[in-house]
Amino acid sequence: MAMSNSVEIPFSTTLLVRDTCLCLHAQRAARALARLFDDALRPAGLTNGQFSLMMSLNRPEPPPMGPVAALLAMDQTTLTAALKPLQRKGWVSVMENPKDRRGRLLVLTGEGKAALARALPIWKETHAALDQKLPDGSSARLRQDLQTVSGMTDETPKPAARRAGRVTARVMAE
């Protein structure tokens, strides 16, 4: 007779999970794309995440941290950490918000803008090459589907609503 501690999960289940898990597929694609852009952007001295973050700071008015974290769908504490190396490089300046002294305003410095400007053509090339390699129409469709997924997991103010990305809303819309 079978021993009670022998829990066997059928191999077919493993194959099912491997083939269907959206989370796994998303992690894999995210890692693959991160490497692609990290490699391309390396000569410009920044990573894909730093590029996205700095680009999101390029606005008429310096934004506070919360909305930026929400836009990037990252934890607020992750943003705090991600800013550190950019501050050290002098690319981003974190200043007190005179209107709300709890808050901070994130400002792209002149050098930050210069770095971003150097990275921009690389991003354009890399993204164009990627688009081209994808089957026709995949790119726009994938973008749309990813956005749906990102936005969908947000409406859950369960514990104490401490997480940032609840409203991926029109943070940057203007």
Place this chain on the structure above:
Amino acid sequence: MAMSNSVEIPFSTTLLVRDTCLCLHAQRAARALARLFDDALRPAGLTNGQFSLMMSLNRPEPPPMGPVAALLAMDQTTLTAALKPLQRKGWVSVMENPKDRRGRLLVLTGEGKAALARALPIWKETHAALDQKLPDGSSARLRQDLQTVSGMTDETPKPAARRAGRVTARVMAE
């Protein structure tokens, strides 16, 4: 006249990048899905990544590290690190490969299987709920597109081909 150090990137460019960058969208979706599954799996004591990793070890024959890293599209060094907490918990055992003494074989322990079995129904529920919330047909399509992207960035044996994920091939196909 404009000062030479004043590099201005138009806000419209920022909006373009935000809206079109597949890498950014992938990172956001990956973070959102990771949180969704991490939250759901927390009672079972593992994260989405640990779930995927352990599930990929549930096979007839214990696999070496390289193919597992390739399957998950992660760096081999990331896999080494990711195994540490699982080894400490006694869920995964890393043993020498008698056939190739450079290599290791990754074995799911009895307790590991038990933990995985406890997590499985949670995964099923969570994934079913996710599927249901997605517009009709989105799930399968997204999965397909993500797989295309993951597989596409692989055929680049540029530097010294040190990276794992070159062949996402039929590692687990049997």
Place this chain on the structure above:
DNA sequence: ACTAGAAAGATTGATATCAATATAAAATGG
């Protein structure tokens, strides 16, 4: 005004991620 609660960030600790590099063992070509 006061006070309770909410909101914005920061800190700490754990894990995840990858580049650069190192080590050991297998494979390969004389």
Place this chain on the structure above:
DNA sequence: CCATTTTATATTGATATCAATCTTTCTAGT
């Protein structure tokens, strides 16, 4: 068989990610 190369994995150091928790400041209700 030996030297070179390749392959499999580990180590170190930096950044990314999040949970839990803390402080400060603002807002609401009285």
